[in-house]
Amino acid sequence: MARRRPKGVLELGWAVIESAATGRAEHVPTDQIYPEDVVRRIAFQAGGGHGWRISALSTPRAKAPPWKIVVITGAPSWAEYWAPALAALPQDREMIVVDRPGFAGSEPVEYVGDIRVQAQALMPLLETAPNQKLLLVGQSYGAAIAALMAANRPARLQGLVLLSGFFGETGPTGRWLVGLGSKLLKWAPRLVPRDLKNAVREVRDQHTQLDHLHEALARLRVPVHVVHGDADDFAPIETAEQLVAETRTRRPMAFRKVEGANHFFNDGPAEMVLELIEDCLPKPVDWKGLGAATWAVVKARLPRFSRARAKPAAATV
Numbered sequence: 001m002a003r004r005r006p007k008g009v010l011e012l013g014w015a016v017i018e019s020a021a022t023g024r025a026e027h028v029p030t031d032q033i034y035p036e037d038v039v040r041r042i043a044f045q046a047g048g049g050h051g052w053r054i055s056a057l058s059t060p061r062a063k064a065p066p067w068k069i070v071v072i073t074g075a076p077s078w079a080e081y082w083a084p085a086l087a088a089l090p091q092d093r094e095m096i097v098v099d100r101p102g103f104a105g106s107e108p109v110e111y112v113g114d115i116r117v118q119a120q121a122l123m124p125l126l127e128t129a130p131n132q133k134l135l136l137v138g139q140s141y142g143a144a145i146a147a148l149m150a151a152n153r154p155a156r157l158q159g160l161v162l163l164s165g166f167f168g169e170t171g172p173t174g175r176w177l178v179g180l181g182s183k184l185l186k187w188a189p190r191l192v193p194r195d196l197k198n199a200v201r202e203v204r205d206q207h208t209q210l211d212h213l214h215e216a217l218a219r220l221r222v223p224v225h226v227v228h229g230d231a232d233d234f235a236p237i238e239t240a241e242q243l244v245a246e247t248r249t250r251r252p253m254a255f256r257k258v259e260g261a262n263h264f265f266n267d268g269p270a271e272m273v274l275e276l277i278e279d280c281l282p283k284p285v286d287w288k289g290l291g292a293a294t295w296a297v298v299k300a301r302l303p304r305f306s307r308a309r310a311k312p313a314a315a316t317v
Contacts, residue, residue: 013177013196016076020193025105026080030057039086046101048120055079055105056098056125059086064129069095069277072122072149074140074166075199077103081266088270094132096125100142102198111198115209119148126154135281137161140235140263141202144213151216159223161280163273164263166235167243168207174234178204217247224253225280229261 015027030039040060046052057079069089071082077100089095099106101121112118126149128134134157138146143165150160170178181200184192192200217224228240237257244255258265258276265273 012076012078012081016078016193016195016199020195025055025099026078028080030080030083034083034087036060039083041105042096043105044124046107046121047123048117050101050117050121052101052107052121054098054101054107054121054124056096057083057086058096059089059094061091061094064132065092065094066131067093067133067135067281068128069093069135069137070125071095071097071137071139072125072142072146073097073100074142074164075103075202076195077106077142077199078195079104081264084270085266085273088274098122098125100145103195109194111201113201113205115145115206116148116212118145119152123149123152123154125149126157128156132156133158135159135161135277137163137277138165139163139266140166141206143167144206144209144216147213147216147220150222151219153221157222158282159225159280160220161225161227161277162240163227163276164229164232164235164265165226165240165243166203166206167213167239168210169236169239170203171233171236174203214247217249217253219250221250223251223280223282224249226253226255227258227265227276227280228256229258229263229265231260232263234263 019025019027030041037060040058041055042058043053043055046054071079073079073082077098079097079099082097086095086097101112101118102108102110112121122145126134126136134154136146136150136157136159138144138161140163143162144167146160147162150157178200181192181196182204185197185200189197226240226244228235228237230237241255244253247253256276256279261268265276
């Protein structure tokens with residue numbers, strides 16, 4: 001039987017430590033759980049002129065489906081925690097979940113603290129097949145990076161989802177973890193695995209880069225969906241609500257509060273997180289119904305002419 005992946009931020013931290021000790025990039029190798037034709041590990045070269053090798057998990061499809069969904073993960077950035085959602089994805093959808101630069105199977109080893117550089121490096125993820133539409137999802141720390149990627153106006157981008165977005169303010173659990181991690185980095189840095197070290201530095205220093213996030217959101221022309229759990233003790237829901245209320249955008253951002261949900265939507269049933277993402281896809285237009293409704297309005301506004309016709313005048317001799 002395959003080993004269970006730890007859940008939650010504390011167990012995730014322990015998984016990172018255990019993986020580093022054994023030299024693995026994944027805590028539970030995905031290929032031991034899912035066949036390669038269901039969930040496949042891929043790699044690509046980073047954009048922006050960077051020579052890094054970036055690792056990701058994908059859903060192989062014989063033919064490009066109508067929608068491609070790209071997920072930019074949080075900190076620490078481990079795509080393997082999205083494997084159940086990838087496996088449960090319908091065949092008419094494609095999904096790619098990335099290990100961001102500096103995490104898991106991705107290069108570099110060094111810390112990449114600038115979210116603009118990370119956005120440049122991950123732009124190749126947004127390439128699509130002909131006529132394929134694109135939805136971009138940014139999770140936690142990845143939300144700000146996804147916003148910068150969306151601001152570059154990739155072709156066929158139809159929407160941006162900020163899922164459990166982290167926007168500089170930590171909740172009780174986040175403060176405790178970042179505080180503990182900062183102390184370890186100061187007094188015993190060699191004992192902290194790379195992924196935990198980079199995650200702590202990212203979360204601790206992100207507040208200095210929020211101007212880039214606000215600027216990116218102001219330039220977006222596509223719908224932006226902010227989805228947040230009201231039980232999130234890592235990234236407070238109040239911060240997400242404040243972002244929606246105070247950020248000037250070309251079109252209003254849609255906010256959805258998920259009752260009882262914590263910071264890790266992908267820890268729950270795969271169907272739940274997939275349903276939340278699916279709800280953010282643009283709904284198809286009922287052109288037939290729209291045409292009938294439009295004609296009814298036009299017809300109601302047309303002048304009403306009497307059907308009675310005037311009798312012809314009597315002929316004279």
